Amino acid sequence: DYTIDAPLTDQAGDPAKGLQAFVGRKKGNCLACHAVEQLKDSQQFHGEVGPELSEIGADYSVAELRLRVVGSRFLNEDSIMPSFLKTSGFTRPSPKFDGKSVLTAQEVEDIVAYLATLK
Numbered sequence: 001d002y003t004i005d006a007p008l009t010d011q012a013g014d015p016a017k018g019l020q021a022f023v024g025r026k027k028g029n030c031l032a033c034h035a036v037e038q039l040k041d042s043q044q045f046h047g048e049v050g051p052e053l054s055e056i057g058a059d060y061s062v063a064e065l066r067l068r069v070v071g072s073r074f075l076n077e078d079s080i081m082p083s084f085l086k087t088s089g090f091t092r093p094s095p096k097f098d099g100k101s102v103l104t105a106q107e108v109e110d111i112v113a114y115l116a117t118l119k
Contacts (some may be wrong), residue, residue: 001065003066004067014110016114021101026109030053053118055118066108069112069115084103085103
């Protein structure tokens, strides 16, 4: 089963906060690799490396989306998408990032909630 069924936090994901983390260059920075048609008028520089996400909420369940954000390499070992909750096993991390994940569990839930709206 290629899902993470249980939410990572006790608080439900907030799609508005998820959008901010999704487009934020210091957080998810998802637009560096992915394009989203719904954001073309408000956000510049959509990426072309990852899949286009405009219909992702129709294509995958919340549990499937959660797994993809937490660790896409569980599905594809050649994926270049970061494992957003990974905290160790990096090569020469900066001391200020050592032992820290890219996103918090709540930010993952927020991004998943946002992705689920893309239909």
